[in-house]
Amino acid sequence: MKQMLDETSAGGGRSEPTSAASPADGPRLADIIGPAARPHRWRRWGIAAVAVLALLAAYLLWPLLVGSGDGMTYTTAPATRGGLTVTVTATGSVQPTEKVDVSSELSGRIKSVNVDYNSPVKTGDVLAELATDNLEAALASGRAKLASAKANVAKARTTITSTESTLQSKKVLVGRNVSSSQELVEAQANYDSAVASEAAAKADVDVAAADLSLAESNLSKAVIRSPIDGVVLTRSVDPGATVAASLSAPTLFVIAGDLRQMELQVDVDEADVGETAVGQKATFSVDAYPDQSFPAAIKDIRFVSETTNNVVTYKALLTVDNTKLLLRPGMTATADIVVNEVKDAILIPNAALRYVPPATASKPLMFGLFRPPNMGAITSAEPTGHERRVYVLRDGVPVPVSIEIGATDGVHTVVKSGDVKQGDSLIVDATARK
Numbered sequence: 001m002k003q004m005l006d007e008t009s010a011g012g013g014r015s016e017p018t019s020a021a022s023p024a025d026g027p028r029l030a031d032i033i034g035p036a037a038r039p040h041r042w043r044r045w046g047i048a049a050v051a052v053l054a055l056l057a058a059y060l061l062w063p064l065l066v067g068s069g070d071g072m073t074y075t076t077a078p079a080t081r082g083g084l085t086v087t088v089t090a091t092g093s094v095q096p097t098e099k100v101d102v103s104s105e106l107s108g109r110i111k112s113v114n115v116d117y118n119s120p121v122k123t124g125d126v127l128a129e130l131a132t133d134n135l136e137a138a139l140a141s142g143r144a145k146l147a148s149a150k151a152n153v154a155k156a157r158t159t160i161t162s163t164e165s166t167l168q169s170k171k172v173l174v175g176r177n178v179s180s181s182q183e184l185v186e187a188q189a190n191y192d193s194a195v196a197s198e199a200a201a202k203a204d205v206d207v208a209a210a211d212l213s214l215a216e217s218n219l220s221k222a223v224i225r226s227p228i229d230g231v232v233l234t235r236s237v238d239p240g241a242t243v244a245a246s247l248s249a250p251t252l253f254v255i256a257g258d259l260r261q262m263e264l265q266v267d268v269d270e271a272d273v274g275e276t277a278v279g280q281k282a283t284f285s286v287d288a289y290p291d292q293s294f295p296a297a298i299k300d301i302r303f304v305s306e307t308t309n310n311v312v313t314y315k316a317l318l319t320v321d322n323t324k325l326l327l328r329p330g331m332t333a334t335a336d337i338v339v340n341e342v343k344d345a346i347l348i349p350n351a352a353l354r355y356v357p358p359a360t361a362s363k364p365l366m367f368g369l370f371r372p373p374n375m376g377a378i379t380s381a382e383p384t385g386h387e388r389r390v391y392v393l394r395d396g397v398p399v400p401v402s403i404e405i406g407a408t409d410g411v412h413t414v415v416k417s418g419d420v421k422q423g424d425s426l427i428v429d430a431t432a433r434k
Helices: 002-019 023-066 133-175 181-221 350-354
Strands: 072-078 080-096 099-102 108-113 126-130 223-225 230-235 253-256 261-269 281-286 289-308 311-321 332-349 387-394 397-408 412-418 425-432
Touching: 080 311, 080 397, 080 412, 133 181, 181 223, 261 281, 261 289, 261 332, 332 350, 332 397, 332 425, 350 387, 350 412, 350 425
Parallel strands: none
Antiparallel strands: 072 425, 080 261, 080 332, 099 253, 108 126, 126 223, 230 253, 261 311, 281 289, 281 332, 289 311, 332 412, 387 397, 387 425, 397 412
């Protein structure tokens, strides 16, 4: 009986923990549960470590995956080998090599006009004639005066002969004491007067001859002739019109020389005149033939300047062959003057000279999960001097290269020295990847 009660007490003791545990039993329970929970805890820490390592690997491998360590996309242009032509642009107009304004030296009424616009003329051809009535009358009067003067000379010659004979006779008679010395003096005076009269008559002949020559000249000037070979550009007179000769006589005709040889007159900016020189070749175009280019060559550059709206220019004259007569006087032209030519040189685009890499780059955030925005790598600042630095893309990496530059045409520039070879990819622009 007592054994059964003890077993029952013992059983009751084993069943109490199932309903409630005393505080004293807590550590023993944790010891029982602890070993079973540790594998789960290490598993969570392992997963976190793997994630961190994956992020770190992605950050370190990002340059290899995107092909550039700075997260930039580069635009490049190749270096080439070839020739480069440097030109200076100037505008002006096509003009005849010779142009003459023809006026009248006499006043009078226009009797006839023998030419019109575009009429070809030769030297001496009659362009127009003045009425010659008054001029012919003046010529006749001049001839008459000359004849009268010559007659007076003859008369004076006769008088001289007579007075000379009388003088000689008086000398003989005075020697014989037949005549008085007073008569000799009078005979000598008459002779001297006759000689003076002859001289005056001869002077009158000269005056009359000059007047006649003037009348003949005026009559010839009544016929207006072409002074050169060429073509009539303008005609500003009609038959019946009256012209007045003066210092500011109106122009009746404008005649241009041979239009098969013309000249191009252009205004060269003062900034470019130092590069231009006599003998340089040029090409130009006109609005009438926009798809055609005409050759020319500089024959003169004037020293005097011209100022228009505070812009200083110098006039350059270029010879033009106009054998086909396509060009006309006054046509507006734009000329490209070749001031420098370089052959077989390394050429790079000017955009490569303007490229400047970012001064500072934004660091990747959160181990590279977020990439920076466009970083604005391009600036337009122009360096000075002949030393430049360009960036060549080699194996996906920008490499700075120092070079010395030469001539430029505004699009390409000659590389005189530096580690740039034909085919090198020069960076001209860059943007950040998104």
